Amino acid sequence: MxxxxxxxxxxxxxxxxxxxxxxxxxxxxxxxxxxxxxxxxxxxxxxxxxxxxxxxxxxxxxxxxxxxxxxxxxxxxxxxxxxxxxxxxxxxxxxxxxxxxxxxxxxxxxxxxxxxxxxxxxxxxxxxxxxxxxxxKNYKNKFVIKVGEHIKVFKINDVQCFYSMEKYSFLQTNAGRDYAISYSLDQLESLLDPVKFFRINRKFLVSFSAISDIISYSSSRLLVKLNSNKSKDLIVSREKVHDFKKWLES
CATH class of the missing domain: 3.40.50.2300 (Response regulator)
Incomplete structure (x- = not known):
């Protein structure tokens, strides 16, 4: 030993x-x-x-x-x-x-x-x-992720969103690459700077700097587009719209 x-x-x-x-x-x-x-x-x-x-x-x-x-x-x-x-x-x-x-x-x-x-x-x-x-009281500013035999380090500015899918969570880079991470979105929400990231719905946390466009959507909701062409159009849930607008102005 x-x-x-x-x-x-x-x-x-x-x-x-x-x-x-x-x-x-x-x-x-x-x-x-x-x-x-x-x-x-x-x-x-x-x-x-x-x-x-x-x-x-x-x-x-x-x-x-x-x-x-x-x-x-x-x-x-x-x-x-x-x-x-x-x-x-x-x-x-x-x-x-x-x-x-x-x-x-x-x-x-x-x-x-x-x-x-x-x-x-x-x-x-x-x-x-x-x-x-x-x-x-410091917010998380980087993620260390094991990919096969390699270890990758992503600074928070390299991330455009986090999302969950089929009980797993993923980090998506500004280049549109996806990596599995060992965090739930609830955990991420408490660890990330709320000025930089907002949880727009149950499945997505998005970066303020990654937003390229915001479009009015049906039923008073909003559609968010991110910088990466690979990212999907995301919908701000109806109950989040008010707080999301305040977040954009903060």
Whole structure:
């Protein structure tokens, strides 16, 4: 078994390493990393560790930002001195948290919990997006999507709409390309900047900058055309028309 420690305080990292080795001297610690930036770089360039110990507050931001920038398939045990952060992180499935100063017995229990749930590998990215948004009040500005063996990153300005179809959700780029994403439209509506995106009906969230034309439609509804020639004409539902017009003026 090997693990990765993400911790910006040298003393805390050394103490955690000692506790891990005391639990099991055969555990290999692959690396100790201090920042969000370097963690993302390491995860993109190295084989996945079996387990990650991750401090919530790092030198350059909250560790939840790591999940905004790369896909993390490894189980995570968060470490923190702040209860309000820990409690939010604890609500995520298949992970645990440790409050500093870390107690040996609590660390032992967390690793045992990991071993019992080892089959649960990947945590949905929207879970961390929701936590990050609740802590920082920042809106989501990029999407990391796995396409086959490749990882694609789309900035929010590259997206003209999000839509749902047959129980799945999709991101559509300004070029008209569609990519499946692991978010519901309800989740997206809470994560996206309401100045930039509006949910025109049950199935579509559209970008303000992607709208090329708006046409009066039957029964006091509106028809919206987006920039991409591949996009379909979209109908603003009757109950959304008033708010949609206000959104256009805001």
């Amino acid at each position: 090997n693990c990765l420690i993400i911790e910006d305080e040298k003393v805390a990292a050394e103490r955690l390493s000692g506790l891990i080795r005391k639990y099991d001297s055969s555990i290999e610690i692959l690396n100790t990393i201090q920042s969000v930036k370097n963690t993302v770089k390491w995860l993109n360039e190295n084989p996945t560790a079996d387990l990650i110990f991750m401090d919530i507050q790092l030198a350059d931001g909250l560790s939840f930002e790591i999940f905004e920038q790369t896909i993390v398939k490894t189980p995570v045990i968060f470490t923190t001195a702040y209860d309000e952060y820990a409690l939010k992180a604890f609500k995520v499935n298949s992970i645990d948290y440790l409050l500093k100063p870390i107690d040996q017995s609590e660390l032992n229990s967390a690793i045992e919990k990991y071993k019992e749930n080892i089959s649960s590998r990947e945590i949905p990215t929207h879970v961390f997006d929701n936590i990050l948004h609740s802590l920082t």
